[in-house]
Amino acid sequence: MKKFKFDGLKQAISTAKNMSIVSHRNPDGDAVGSSLALYICLKEIYPEKSIQVILPNKYPAFLEWLPRQDEILFFEQNPSTSTEILEQSDLIFTLDFNDFSRAGHQMAEVLSALSTEFVMIDHHQQPSEYAKYLYSDTSIGSTCEMIYESFVYLGFKDSLNQQIGECLYTGIMTDTGSFKFPSTSSRTHQIIGELIDLGVENSKIHQNTFDQNSLNRLHLLGVAMQNLRVIEQHQVAYISLSQQELDQHQFQKGDTEGFVNYGLSIKGINFAAIFIENKQEQIIKISFRSVGDVDVNKFAREHFDGGGHKNAAGGKSNLSLEETIRKFEKIIKNDY
Ligand code: 5GP
Ligand code: MN
Secondary structure: OOOEEOOOHHHHHHHOOEEEEEEOOOOOHHHHHHHHHHHHHHHHHOOOOEEEEEEOOOOOHHHOOOOOHHHOEEOOOOHHHHHHHHHHOOEEEEEOOOOHHHHOHHHHHHHHOOOOEEEEEEOOOOOOOOOOEEEEOOOOOOHHHHHHHHHHHHOOHHHOOHHHHHHHHHHHHHHOOOOOOOOOOHHHHHHHHHHHHOOOOHHHHHHHHHOOOOHHHHHHHHHHHHOOEEEHHHOEEEEEEOHHHHHHOOOOOOOOOOOOHHHHOOOOOOEEEEEEEEOOOOEEEEEEEEOOOOOHHHHHHHHOOOEEOOOEEEEEEOOOHHHHHHHHHHHHHOOO
């Protein structure tokens, strides 16, 4: 059963003059893919309307091939224009997040002050209550899959094209770990089939996204593997990367994407973490991954000011890198 609460949404879209599409801070493939797919589709149907994608900040270089990304506005670079556009919007789509705080402090403040109607399409747990139109389902592997279902529901399917397909394919692919996570369903594969029928060159998308390594990134991966530690009796593995190690390899946004998964690939490990020092923001950014019943969303919420999904979550710490790891080890050894 699909969980749409979209009564009146089609009418709201057709009467709105100005619409915005926003997603979370540090946007990933699902965030950028879903935003661009919805943008291109709405533009296709309503070319006369003013529609703007606004992302809190830049995404990694490996997504820079996505179609029509040059039309995206970044809040961090253009706070006043972005605020103005948000304030003038009759309808705001919030994709791949469910709490304004995930848009980052500044943009969250702007969004919270608006009395505009919001649409939420998202697959994370515990949604906040700001949306008039809602499609929230934690069992679906990606927001891009939900955008496809929304297009079907709203009767937009005939307007889909190759570019929209490329954006959706990318988000479904990245958020399902290239179709291997348990959230990948037969419906996911059906949708992927339909996207290929739209002209999406699937193997090219994998190449464009994943075969973009710099030598520096691979050397940094080497350091991460050297720093990999295992707490055997608790089936936990973790990696740390200091600011110095990042600097030594000319760290670029996105370079550490996927590193945390190596911990999970060790035989017997069902909980993996990576701790990445960010001197500029004075935080340690943490990613958690798990398999089976280990709930890292709960763990991140309880201990590291974060959240996400049951098997993939993130958080942060204001302690030093060493202190953060010590805190983590202590929680683990007390059976969290
Ligand atoms: P990643 O580890 O790839 O950054 O994030 C994994 C998942 O956890 C994503 O679904 C992301 O939205 C969520 N997540 C990452 N960091 C945070 C955080 O600081 N707070 C919350 N609530 N969710 C996060
Ligand atoms: Mn997502």
